[in-house]
Amino acid sequence: KAGVTQTPRYLIKTRGQQVTLSCSPISGHRSVSWYQQTPGQGLQFLFEYFSETQRNKGNFPGRFSGRQFSNSRSEMNVSTLELGDSALYLCASSLVGSASSYEQYFGPGTRLTVT
């Protein structure tokens, strides 16, 4: 079974631009979560989608948004990029959301650099 895929793997953007990252979960997984990982802040939760609905959201500004499609694929968008948005963005999928008994499967991440 194919793992979680994320595209693109690397991205360089300029301050003020916007970016869209894509995540394809493992086949059959309906929950997709997004995390931001930085050396200083560690892993921080952005949001979680289940069956095209956002069920939970972390403490990030409104510039960070996401959506999930009917095939469970998800995208996240960051508008008006700031230097501090440079990070590794990770997507994780699980078989069923809301039940913490299910393991999360992470993709390789998208390394975003904002200059």
Next chain:
Amino acid sequence: DAKTTQPNSMESNEEEPVHLPCNHSTISGTDYIHWYRQLPSQGPEYVIHGLTSNVNNRMASLAIAEDRKSSTLILHRATLRDAAVYYCSPFGNEKLTFGTGTRLTIIP
């Protein structure tokens, strides 16, 4: 959100058992305890999770304290491929909360 405390780093000899501790004293009663590991330039990899009783899988064992305020990940025979940063996390409200993790070094 529940907070976790782990040693910053640990070393172990190859083929020896490794015990990685985690303190999660503020964990909610319904939160599972998850463990993941991460290699450089890769996403975290699931290792094991449990709620109250000890758990075993092909990768590791998880020992959970009776009061659930701490847990220990046990790698029975460490190999060089086990060198990674290990994170424990309570899983609540559909999200993981990683701390700084433990960097495990395996000595050949």
